[in-house]
Amino acid sequence: MANAVALRVEGLHKSFDRLTVLRGIELEVGEHEVVCLIGTSGSGKSTFLRCINLLEPIDAGRVFIEGEEITAPGVDVNRIRQRVGIVFQAFNLFPHMSVMRNVTLAPVEALGMHRRDAERLGVELLERFGLADKAAEYPDRLSGGQQQRVAIVRALAMRPDVMLLDEVTSALDPELVAEVLNVIRELAAGGMTMVIATHEMGFARDIANRVCFLDEGVILEQGSPERIFSEPQQERTQRFLQSIIEAGRM
Amino acid sequence: MTFGGEAPEKYQSLPQGSYTPPTGDRGSKILAPLRAEGARGVWIAVVSTVVFFTVIGLAIVNSSGWPAIKEAFFDPEVFWDSLGKILEKFWRNIFIFIVAEVFVLMLALLLAVMRSLAGPVFTPLRILAAVYTDLFRALPTILVILLLGFGAPSLQIKGVPHSDVFWAIVALVLVYSAYVAEVYRAGIQSVHPSQVASARALGLSRRKTLRFVVIPQAVRRVIPPLLNDFIGLQKDSALVAVIGYTEALRQAQIVSAAEFDFTPYVALALVYIVITIPEARFVDWLVARDQRRRQAAGGV
Numbered sequence: 090m091a092n093a094v095a096l097r098v099e100g101l102h103k104s105f106d107r108l109t110v111l112r113g114i115e116l117e118v119g120e121h122e123v124v125c126l127i128g129t130s131g132s133g134k135s136t137f138l139r140c141i142n143l144l145e146p147i148d149a150g151r152v153f154i155e156g157e158e159i160t161a162p163g164v165d166v167n168r169i170r171q172r173v174g175i176v177f178q179a180f181n182l183f184p185h186m187s188v189m190r191n192v193t194l195a196p197v198e199a200l201g202m203h204r205r206d207a208e209r210l211g212v213e214l215l216e217r218f219g220l221a222d223k224a225a226e227y228p229d230r231l232s233g234g235q236q237q238r239v240a241i242v243r244a245l246a247m248r249p250d251v252m253l254l255d256e257v258t259s260a261l262d263p264e265l266v267a268e269v270l271n272v273i274r275e276l277a278a279g280g281m282t283m284v285i286a287t288h289e290m291g292f293a294r295d296i297a298n299r300v301c302f303l304d305e306g307v308i309l310e311q312g313s314p315e316r317i318f319s320e321p322q323q324e325r326t327q328r329f330l331q332s333i334i335e336a337g338r339m
Numbered sequence: 340m341t342f343g344g345e346a347p348e349k350y351q352s353l354p355q356g357s358y359t360p361p362t363g364d365r366g367s368k369i370l371a372p373l374r375a376e377g378a379r380g381v382w383i384a385v386v387s388t389v390v391f392f393t394v395i396g397l398a399i400v401n402s403s404g405w406p407a408i409k410e411a412f413f414d415p416e417v418f419w420d421s422l423g424k425i426l427e428k429f430w431r432n433i434f435i436f437i438v439a440e441v442f443v444l445m446l447a448l449l450l451a452v453m454r455s456l457a458g459p460v461f462t463p464l465r466i467l468a469a470v471y472t473d474l475f476r477a478l479p480t481i482l483v484i485l486l487l488g489f490g491a492p493s494l495q496i497k498g499v500p501h502s503d504v505f506w507a508i509v510a511l512v513l514v515y516s517a518y519v520a521e522v523y524r525a526g527i528q529s530v531h532p533s534q535v536a537s538a539r540a541l542g543l544s545r546r547k548t549l550r551f552v553v554i555p556q557a558v559r560r561v562i563p564p565l566l567n568d569f570i571g572l573q574k575d576s577a578l579v580a581v582i583g584y585t586e587a588l589r590q591a592q593i594v595s596a597a598e599f600d601f602t603p604y605v606a607l608a609l610v611y612i613v614i615t616i617p618e619a620r621f622v623d624w625l626v627a628r629d630q631r632r633r634q635a636a637g638g639v
Contacts, residue, residue, distance in 0.1 A: 142540060144536055144539065144540055167542050167543070167544050168542070169542075170539065170540055170541065170542040171541075171542035174540075174541075175540045177533065177536075177537060177540075179533060181533045181534060181536065181537035182537075183534065183537075183538075183551075183552055183556075184556070184633060185555050185556050185559060185633070194541070194543070194551060195538075195541035195542055195543055198543055198547050198551060199541060199542040199543050199544070199547070200542075227632065227633040227634075229633050229634045230633070230634065240537075243541070244541070247541060247542060
């Protein structure tokens with residue numbers, strides 16, 4: 090569906106000590122494409138996302154962002170990370186800074202943006218996601234949903250080419266999930282390229298252009314949401330979706 | 340911890356901001372149980388307190404040696420006379436511990452950061468910081484003051500003051516930096532690895548992550564123990580007396596010798612008490628205010 094390739098991963102391997110987590114991931118994500126990663130806990134979804142922006146050193150394989158290999162030796166990782174935003178399950182906002190400072194820290198300190206411009210951008214983004222009145226608050230005074238929306242805004246403030254979302258609703262109370270999912274829907278509508286690890290199958294079906302089923306460190310099966318959810322080919326995919334249905338989560 | 344952002348994956352799922360530093364309402368805790376007891380409890384508390392301290396007071400006052408002690412330690416005339424002279428020299432102590440504290444806070448932070456650096460390249464720095472802390476925590480402060488205060492001025496190093504008090508301050512800075520470095524290091528280690536990970540993920544360099552994310556959080560958490568060491572330093576400024584520098588303790592010794600009376604020591608003791616207690620309350624207030632600002636009224 091997309092013309093240019095935003096993200097390409099070739100033969101990505103990663104292990105922690107003796108535990109092998111990723112065994113050769115191959116993935117290509119087009120510009121403006123939304124890819125959802127599904128799979129059991131421990132299938133390597135989080136590790137995969139963390140490898141894409143080099144938070145984890147990889148053992149083998151290559152990663153390209155907009156055609157540039159970021160795994161090549163001598164690449165400035167800070168510059169790469171500025172182009173790839175990541176949002177974590179546990180928000181990880183900076184508790185000693187106001188919401189506005191959380192959002193503007195990286196644009197000012199990493200991109201060298203003028204503080205006033207960064208704050209203008211911050212106000213704009215916070216307004217867009219209904220957080221304008223929280224700019225002066227500290228993270229601990231916000232609800233989980235608000236904190237996660239701030240974390241998304243914080244990543245967006247770097248104007249990334251690609252956003253990686255790592256189970257961003259898993260730490261939230263059920264009634265707070267919708268507000269965060271709506272933010273992601275709006276990002277998708279705005280054309281943001283995203284790779285989303287999620288357990289929200291309904292959401293994945295709804296938003297994804299493509300769904301990838303991760304199993305034992307490889308992408309076992311991928312395709313349109315309709316195909317993956319209605320007629321999965323692999324036995325493991327079928328079993329995984331069956332267990333999700335039995336748990337009442339789809 | 341490392342600053343490389345290679346936080347173990349398992350930490351990612353832990354909630355943030357769950358650490359609550361002590362609020363430090365130490366004073367009120369003593370009286371707090373009374374609230375639950377009601378009027379009868381308050382009466383019992385008052386009576387038992389009055390009886391307890393009266394008995395101790397009477398025992399002291401009626402002991403056979405009391406008149407002599409009263410004469411030697413609590414002579415009002417000597418007290419007021421010596422207090423003025425001691426206060427005059429106490430400014431020197433204030434100068435010593437303020438100057439020393441400023442340098443301690445900087446040197447100790449440098450040491451703590453050196454010791455926390457990840458990466459094989461930094462091994463010599465880590466070793467240096469570790470040896471430094473081990474060495475200066477092992478040495479008695481008074482010994483370092485004697486060695487530097489008497490030894491270093493004779494070196495006549497160019498461009499460095501030759502005064503003994505300069506070297507005494509250096510000695511205090513060296514010793515206290517070792518302690519305070521450990522306090523800072525504990526604070527740095529208490530900052531969750533996921534904080535580093537998210538700062539690095541935003542494209543901040545190691546140095547900026549340390550400066551904007553790790554150190555500010557670490558320092559906030561260790562303010563109460565930092566105050567502890569500051570009070571220690573404040574009191575140890577009296578050790579400078581051993582090299583013959585006339586600060587408050589030396590002054591008290593001089594007056595005491597001239598008057599054949601120990602009251603000057605009591606006067607100096609009171610001076611230390613009077614300046615220390617408000618400091619502790621002030622820091623408690625600072626910590627509580629910082630917390631109120633960051634957290635919802637109901638607490639965590």
